[in-house]
Every structure is written in C-alpha cells, then in structure tokens.
Amino acid sequence: MSDKAVLRSLPSVDRVLSLAGATVARFGRAEVTEAVRAVLAGLRQDPPASGAPETATVLALAEARLAERDRSNLRPLFNLTGTVLHTNLGRAVLAEAAIEAAVAAMRDAVALEFDLGSGRRGERDDHLRGLLCELTGAEDATVVNNNAAAVLIALNTLGAGRGALVSRGELIEIGGAFRMPDIMARAGVRLVEVGTTNRTHLRDYEDALSPEIGLILKVHPSNYRIEGFTKAVAGAEIAGIARAAGVPMLNDLGSGTLVDLSRLGLAKEPTVREAVAEGADIVTFSGDKLLGGPQAGFIVGRRDLIAAINRNPMKRALRLDKIRLAALAATLKLYRDPDRLVERLPTLRFLARPVAEIEAQAQRLLPALARLLPPAFTAEACSCRSQIGSGALPAETIPSAGLRLSAPDSGGLDRLTAVLRDLPRPVIGHLRDGALVLDLRTLEDEPGFLASLAAMPADALA
Numbered sequence: 001m002s003d004k005a006v007l008r009s010l011p012s013v014d015r016v017l018s019l020a021g022a023t024v025a026r027f028g029r030a031e032v033t034e035a036v037r038a039v040l041a042g043l044r045q046d047p048p049a050s051g052a053p054e055t056a057t058v059l060a061l062a063e064a065r066l067a068e069r070d071r072s073n074l075r076p077l078f079n080l081t082g083t084v085l086h087t088n089l090g091r092a093v094l095a096e097a098a099i100e101a102a103v104a105a106m107r108d109a110v111a112l113e114f115d116l117g118s119g120r121r122g123e124r125d126d127h128l129r130g131l132l133c134e135l136t137g138a139e140d141a142t143v144v145n146n147n148a149a150a151v152l153i154a155l156n157t158l159g160a161g162r163g164a165l166v167s168r169g170e171l172i173e174i175g176g177a178f179r180m181p182d183i184m185a186r187a188g189v190r191l192v193e194v195g196t197t198n199r200t201h202l203r204d205y206e207d208a209l210s211p212e213i214g215l216i217l218k219v220h221p222s223n224y225r226i227e228g229f230t231k232a233v234a235g236a237e238i239a240g241i242a243r244a245a246g247v248p249m250l251n252d253l254g255s256g257t258l259v260d261l262s263r264l265g266l267a268k269e270p271t272v273r274e275a276v277a278e279g280a281d282i283v284t285f286s287g288d289k290l291l292g293g294p295q296a297g298f299i300v301g302r303r304d305l306i307a308a309i310n311r312n313p314m315k316r317a318l319r320l321d322k323i324r325l326a327a328l329a330a331t332l333k334l335y336r337d338p339d340r341l342v343e344r345l346p347t348l349r350f351l352a353r354p355v356a357e358i359e360a361q362a363q364r365l366l367p368a369l370a371r372l373l374p375p376a377f378t379a380e381a382c383s384c385r386s387q388i389g390s391g392a393l394p395a396e397t398i399p400s401a402g403l404r405l406s407a408p409d410s411g412g413l414d415r416l417t418a419v420l421r422d423l424p425r426p427v428i429g430h431l432r433d434g435a436l437v438l439d440l441r442t443l444e445d446e447p448g449f450l451a452s453l454a455a456m457p458a459d460a461l462a
Ligand SMILES: *Cc1c(COP(=O)(O)O)cnc(C)c1O
Pocket: 146, 147, 148, 149, 151, 174, 178, 219, 220, 221, 222, 252, 253, 254, 255, 285, 286, 287, 288, 296, 297, 390, 391
C-alpha cells in the first residue's frame, strides 16, 4: 500500500474515540483524545508498510501510551538486592498494623492535636511520647522528620554559638550528603575535634574542655569500621566527663535498635535503652532503619532538654504529619510484645529468616525461572550474603541464598537487568561476578513474584 493510501485509510480521531468507552472511563476524555491524536500523528509521519492499522489497533496503541504515562515509579518492587534496609529502595517495609493505622489516619479526621479526654488542645508528640519513654527508659521524647533532622535540631538547641567536642574517628559522612561537620556548621555549632582518626582517649576530651564548649557529641560510625590499632571512649565515660563539666552529652546512634539483636543471631548493637542508661542526656535514632517503621527521627532524653528542643522554632519546620505518627505509634506498640515482634515486623522477620528456608525457596523457584529464560541464559541456585543496610552493623553480613542469573555476554546481562526493572512489579537484584544475583531473603510473596516474571515479554531477551 502506498503511503498516500495508508494516510487516506487511517481512522479519524472521532472514530477511534467511538470505541474508547472503557479507556475514557479510566484516563478521562481529554487524555485519551490527546493520546489518539499523538498515535495518528506518528502513523502519518511514518506510515507502516503493512498498511493502515485497524481502528482497534490505533486505540490499543493509544492505551499503551496512556498506561506507560500513568505508571508510577513508586510502584511496589521486589528488593532482592541483599540489602534489607536499602535507602534507595525506601528502607523499612512497614508492619501490617502500621499500614492499617496510616490508612485509617489518612481517610478520616483524627485527634492529632486534640485531647479527647479533656476536650482541650493536645500535643502531636503525645501520641509517641509515652511509648518512647516506656521502650527506651528515657524521661521524655520528641520526634522529627528524620534522624538527620533530629541531630540538626538537637545540636542547634544545645550548642548554637558554642563548641561541640567530637572524636576525629566519628566525623562521618553517611550517604545522601549527611556529613557531620556540615550538619554541625548549619546547626551553628563550632566543631572541636578531639583525638585522632583511629584512637581517641578520655584525656583528649578532658584536655579539649573549656567554658566555650556547649556539648559533647558521640556518633555511631554506622557505615564504616576502623580496625587495627584503635581506641574509642565508651559512652558511659564520655557521659561522666560531660556531667562533670556541666554540659550535655548527645549520642547519635544512627540506626538505633530497641531490641538486643544478638537474640536474632546478629552481632550486638547498643540498644537505645542502653545508650540512655549509660548517661547520654540526649539520644537520637532513625524510625526507618532497624526500628522498622516509616521515616522519622527520634530524640529521647532529659526532660528539660527535650522541652528546649520542642521550643526551638525549627521544630515546626521538622514536625511529622498524622499519617506517619499513626504508623509510628502502631510500629512502636509491636515492641510491647517481644514474643511476636519478629513475626510481625518485616525488618526483623527478614533478618531472622533461617538460611535453610531461603535455600528451599531458591530450589522451589529455580525451575520456573529457568523456563522463562532463553537457552543462552542460565539460572542456578546460589548461596550469597545479605547485609542489613542503612548503616547498621556495616561490617557484618548474614548467610543467605538466592538465584544466580547469567547471560551469554555483558550486553545480555544489561538487557536482563533492564527487563526485570521494567516488569509491572520490578525485580531488583545485584550484580556480582558478572551475573545477576537475586537474594531471596526478603521475598515473601512468591506467587506475586512468579506472576510478575510471567509478564516478561516472550521476545524481551531474544
Ligand atoms: C543514618 C544516620 C543518620 C541519618 O539518619 P536518617 O534517618 O537517614 O536521616 C544520622 N546519623 C547516623 C549515625 C546515622 O547512621
């Protein structure tokens, strides 16, 4: 068919729209009209040699365009990277109780700053204050947008215009441009470094004290570890110096945990309760790291200091909304029942999963995966190691199992990872030794995983 003939037999916009009832119901008339026009314009520009497409085909092309445009980049995906708390993939997956609480708070009005008992104005922090005190042993507590904000507002409140002592071994940078020296500068606190990169002694803190010092800061090194000839001063000792000097000690725990992780077979991390008990005046930690909740920054400690933090005008700029407060309260309540915590809190459930169970899952999924891949590609079960992520126990990995997918060449591997990223529910693995490894530690929805893979176009890897 000549180009002219194709152009003549293309359906009109109105003709396509006359078939588009369901599409219009989904996307709206304006969107559908626009998409049909764009498809027809494309066909006019580049008439297909096979002739003018049917009206239904034009509509299908328009629908595909609309669906692609409508697809969310925040849609759920399978995090099979082996990093359980992956910052780029949204960190903690919430517990069902937290999801229900958040959804309920979204749907209706709630007593966010209203005391249902007295009928008077209430405080939004009251929804968490009691729970946090109960779970950490602290006198008082407040909450802000994330732990970076917690550190910022605590430093600014306790030390603006004065100096803060920090060990040179703790001047960390965490991903996403959180650098302790920069945060201190923005908080208006002058950084006074003590000790050396690998060794800091008690007397280094003592020697650096002066009337100009407003606080002593201790920072969890989070994402690195110094090995060899090292020395750090224990929190209790720093707290002692701070008390003697009459200045507060702030301990930024980073991830922080409310339970003893050695009970799950992981290495021991100091718990928030221990950090409070050893004498820190203020302890800060994240909501969406090991704690397993939504993004938030907790500040717990001395009542007078928490009150001062709450009076800082920054607090208004860093406060939480009702949705996250509801999810956080529901998450924290799960810690009241330690016996069922691991079962209910996905982060801990993933970390506690026995490797034998993950290996069995890999064996179960292997045949389906092998069937989906063209002959030049291979799939095999493999052992691998997961990490917690987000700065918790950086040097520790836990044995896990997964599927190792190999391609005939690096181009094939690129195509494979791209195809998996493009699925309705994307599958994200990690590249290791020239293959794509899918660590199954966090995979619970097996039928959903198989259904997502089955949506892979048959010719995608051809
Ligand atoms: C992760 C971390 C932070 C930042 O916490 P966010 O919740 O990501 O804002 C601050 N300090 C330490 C030590 C951390 O590990």
